[in-house]
Amino acid sequence: MIDTNMKASVRIGSGPKQKLSNNDHHHQRSDFLKTHGEAIAAGLSGLLILLAWLSEGNLETFSVILYLTAYVIGGFAKAREGIVSLVSEKKLDVNLLMLLAAAGAAAIGYWAEGALLIFIFALSGALEEYSEGRSRRDLSALLSLKPETARILVNGEEREISIDELSVGDSVLVKPGEQIPADGTVIRGASEVNQATITGESVPVEKNKGMEVFTGTMNGTGSLLIRVDRRAEESTFAKILRLVREAEEQTPPSQGQIDRLEGIYVKAVLVVTGLLLLLPPVLLGWSWGDTVYRAMVFMVVASPCAVVASIMPAVLSAMSNGARKGLLFKGGAYVQTLSEVKVVAFDKTGTLTRGELAVTDLIPLEGIDEGRLLQEAATLESLSEHPLARAIVVEAGRRGITFRQPERFESQTGRGVEAEWDGQLRRLGKPAWLLPEGMWSDQLKRLEAEGKTVVCLADEAGPMGLIALKDTIRPEAKAAVEQLKKLGVTPVMLTGDRQQTAEAIARQAGIEQVRAELLPEEKVKALRELEKACGPTVMVGDGVNDAPALAVATVGIAMGAAGSDVALETARVVLMNDDLNKVAEAIALGKRTWKIVRQNLIFAFGVIALLIITNFIQGIPLPLGVVGHEGSTLLVILNGLRLLR
Known part of the structure; x- marks a missing residue:
């Protein structure tokens, strides 16, 4: 049995030292x-x-x-x-x-x-x-950090293979002080991981079961058992290396x-x-x-x-400066172009916000406390993979509330879910499905005006309470927008989300111009209109749906850790640590360079x-x-x- 929770002193590398040949x-x-x-x-x-x-x-x-x-x-x-x-x-x-x-x-x-x-x-x-x-x-410092081998577990036995031979689903053991050889998810063990090569973070990040890890990052003092999620050539590390090679070939x-x-x-x-x-x-x-x-x-x-x-x-000095701070330019041409930018357009979900729903309000019916409301909702949602369900289950876990799994679970398309345990039927879904007309109407209006998603929990006797959830804004978003304004750059939000939700997030971030309910092709049209009216544009995004806008903008900036493959390939600048403050820093660096x-x-x-x-x-x-x-x-x-x- 391999103990994946063992602790050890950190060591860099593994294996015996080899003498250098004449070659x-x-x-x-x-x-x-x-x-x-x-x-x-x-x-x-x-x-x-x-x-x-x-x-x-x-x-x-x-x-x-x-x-x-x-x-x-x-x-x-x-x-x-x-x-x-x-x-x-x-x-x-x-x-x-x-x-x-x-x-x-x-x-x-x-x-x-x-x-x-x-x-x-x-x-x-x-x-x-x-x-x-x-x-x-x-x-190119990353090139020397590329791991060569991985230690996989096959029927409880360790075997060392080349990272090119790894397949999705393989179990990889990473011992203290070793590099993580593949993008994957921790399935056993706990440790702190130095992710500076990927995100630029100087402080190691705690990793435990269910958390994502990246190729080329350095494991700390604990052992981790990782399930491989991406092959070597598809890893975040491999994408960064491709971006570096592109950067070295570009001239302004x-x-x-x-x-x-x-x-x-x-x-x-x-x-x-x-x-x-x-x-x-x-x-x-x-x-x-x-x-x-x-x-x-x-x-x-x-x-x-x-x-x-x-x-x-x-x-080249500016690109070097940016690389050390987590700003990867795909070429010198984009340093020059950033110096002339007049408008920065942000996607909402995953860019201005974390892209993860969180429970913000619990409104139980009189006689029911918040703990019971959340426990019942978490039990009902424990078998669901919907983002709303995950947020409710995570909040219950955060509060230390124990819950069980239902005996029967069924999804009601377009309305919500229902489940049964202890001989009782519970439902959770849209208020219009479960609430009598006029009930909690003031609370619903207030929560929806704040850009929140509201669900109702009900049992056979009737409604038990409301749960409001929201995609939370990144903590640095407001400061990042203020920095852009100080540079004379106009911030704009372009999103496919509802107008009411978009405006609520925009208010928190300090953005006055909002264009909501846009399809990908409509984002492209909006960017062209902004460029014609104001001048060179930047698009900041993370998703596949942002790729057309990232391509058509004067400079596309992708979120490095959170971004999709398509967004990273299409963008011209990558924020390796997903810090929105780096957008203003990139523009300021461009202006200083020129x-x-x-x-x-x-x-x-x-x-x-x-x-x-x-x-x-x-x-x-x-x-x-x-x-x-x-x-x-x-x-x-x-x-x-x-x-x-």
Whole structure:
């Protein structure tokens, strides 16, 4: 017999440690070089430049050799990128432009300036790689958390198999400190589970019989026996991994525009550089030395490095920031789009509300107390799977009220249910079915005006009392709506529920605009009308019926834990911990990102214009041109990295 309630000290992972093979060491070295290669190259290049500078005057030839070595080490990665781009895409890019400028500086004897240009360019590339790597680590950390094996119970015997072999209905044993290998339901045992990988919650969640658990989450100090509910490829964890892969492939529209303009701009710079080499000696009487020098300075200062680096480091940093807070963007394009949003439309059930009915009022007939009313109702509903029935049974359990199962149970379609025990017939259902006309009419009107569902319990003698239930609003809903209003965004409710119920929930949440009793296609129509009247829209939803609206909105946001598969696939942003406050945070992050991007672009173009004009009017030293140009590139990257905080 396996004790699934045992406690133990937490241990991470299981099984004996294995020695790394030579092949593993090779892969580790390869990964290290991929991650840190540009930074190492920049550092070595800088060291060689320093040694070469110290050698000038005494060891001139040795100094030139050191500068050449710095060129090769610092410029190798960018030269390869530029050549690959030229050969495979027939595109001239900023990498080749920088290398040509460095080669030109060396050709006219300015070895130090050319090497310095290579060094700062390599350093800016290393910073860009850092921002991309940081984003990839935050978005893809889940990949390393994917469980590989599961321990199943077959006829009381433990057997370890690959998670790909798990089938729905299998019983899986999860010991203390192990990862949960499948989405499922706890059938025995109790523990606390760290769900940070799925929901972003920092505090472990108590899990016991009947509660749902997710693949990739970490079990605490108790053992759990879990029934598998979904195969590995259909799990919440697998869905998140697919979303991460999509996110890594997306770039914002503005970055695409910059990339398209880059080739044209580089060609223009090369043409102007050629004209500067040919025309000034003839038209302005410049010396060839002065002409070549100013042409090289122009090539350096006119390069669009800072412009190209203005967007992606900032966007990737924002995506990384969001991922750490439970906001998963499927691509950088949606960070940009969120900055322009004017309207946020919420679904009601499961989005603004918990999606679970709860008992709110018990109104017993005189002579009957609340305990008896709830006990009789729970006994009657104990065999039903209807959401109303579950809510009544749960409330009875919460109050410690014991109840039994009826001897006979029958559903009355469209009216309610009836059951029999102790020779007595009881019914529970719509008030219109069980109440005499006019009885409790004031209470019914009041409860229905509050958006509650009311049922009546009756025995053979007549009505025993009323039970009111309501889908309770999420505790953070009102604060989330207020945050949106402060950002200048209009909140709207779009729901298929009754107008009266929708308005009651909207009042609690602080939403003024309500459109109720909508079919899925009518939600789509409503969103298009809102976009035409107000501007870009966001739709926040969780269900299959929300999928068309999520797709047609400018940006669809799905509830990650509560959301259906279709909603998660259709949405462009996922709230991993179902916290509505994250909707406003996502929009605020989008606005902050594009504020920084605009700062970067204005600064980058301003520096380029200033350096070009100064070079034409009076000329500027090549070292100053290098520092001014590459310094601006470093500054825009560092400005973008602020979004990591």
